[in-house]
Amino acid sequence: MACQTGIRANAALRNALNLGKQAKLRLIKIVVNNEEMTPNYEFAGTANWRDDWKACLPECVDAYEPCFILFRLNTITEWVLITFVDDRAPVREKMLLAATCATFKSEFGQCYIEHEKHVTDRKDLTLTAFESWLKAKTELGPMSEVERELHNAQQERAAIAHAGPQHLKGVAFPVDRNAEEALKKLAHQQLSFVQLSVDTLNEAIKLESTLESLEPSALASKVPRDKPRYTFYNFDHTWEGVPQKCTLFIYSLPSSGSSIKERMLYSSCKGPFLGAAQNQYGVVITNKMEVDARDDLSEKALLEVIHPLPVEAPKQFSRPAPPRAGPRRITKV
Known part of the structure; x- marks a missing residue:
């Protein structure tokens, strides 16, 4: 695992991530600039994520600028984290992004990320390329009975994790x-x-x-x-x-x-x-x-x-009375 740099999200990025968790943003592009993570591009989107993908990607990506891309598919727990690092980008920026990845996922929340993808070429950011990758990722090959049981258990654990962060007090959904x-x-x-x-x-x-x-x-x-x-x-x-x-x-x-x-x-x-x-x-x-x-x-x-019934107080154990004082008794055998 890469050594972390201590670079954190700035106030603008924290605000963008909160909007994303409320389904108010479809795409957030993040770059490392001036020793902090900051949003470089945001897109609110429409009801159709495929149309939003074609409208933003890969046009919003610069080949010489490594970045993180958060893209929401449907719900707030179906985010795709794309790490884009072109081979032509400066070495220092590529290393900074790699060393900041774990910190960024911690800032956003691992439970919200459904898929992670590493991309080195803008051609792999087209909708066709992404759907092919997603299909290959989700399709299951032949499995034995034991492998199928392990896969089902993994899916259940993922469903529990993506239902919301376990350390939070709850998820606030709007009331119609x-x-x-x-x-x-x-x-x-x-x-x-x-x-x-x-x-x-x-x-x-x-x-x-x-x-x-x-x-x-x-x-x-x-x-x-x-x-x-x-x-x-x-x-x-x-x-x-x-x-x-x-x-x-x-x-x-x-x-x-x-x-x-x-x-x-x-x-x-x-x-x-x-x-x-x-x-x-x-x-x-x-x-x-x-x-x-x-x-x-x-x-x-x-x-x-x-109106619960009153609970009776436990009765205290009463000790037996001590033997009365008197002459010592001798028992004959």
Whole structure:
């Protein structure tokens, strides 16, 4: 591994990388200039990544200027990192770029990079050349049963890694307008039931269904047990003679029936989404539940979550009374 130079990303590059992670940029070209990594070219792009590729590459690349190119295919976790180093470029610049590669990937986040490609000729940056390389990379040759199992395990690990950085608190997906309106109505007690889903393709929180009133006995039938969902339920009830209003958040995550990436995204989005629901839309969550296909969602189960039984304090062990004082007893054998 090349020795790292200590060259870091400047403020402009950090801003560009953040925009890229929000899917606001399609392409970012990075060069090493004045002992720092800086963006040299940015392209917002359209909805079609192939048209964007043909519009930018290889025209934005200079044969005498080594650079990193980040190109987003579809989602925020499908970035291609291209290291372009032409043979005609100055030796010092080629060495600087090679020694900065690990630092750059650390700055951007390895989990966002789906493919890496090293290019030494601008001809290899055409869309036709890239698609041929990508096809050859993704096609599988003949494999034994053991090799197939190892490959499937590797794919599952990659799906978990690309669902989002594990050290971060969560992934904040935007909430669509219908879901925002439903959450505001829920906060003002105009709705009793609001259910939302994570659109993994468009990376957004979307509204699934709403109800103005829902009896507790019918709640279980409204929560699907074969796919993950976020559910809010305004539970009006009486406890010990006192009417009470509670807002429950139910996170349903089935053990089967959904992909690993889908389950990871639901888990990663939950924290930021709940923060937005409470801080931006005014939802006051009194209790949270996490259920799978086997858990009970009856009225009794809801009451046990809201009003748990008091836990009895452990009883202290009472020592036996010491023997009474008196003359020493002699036991005859």
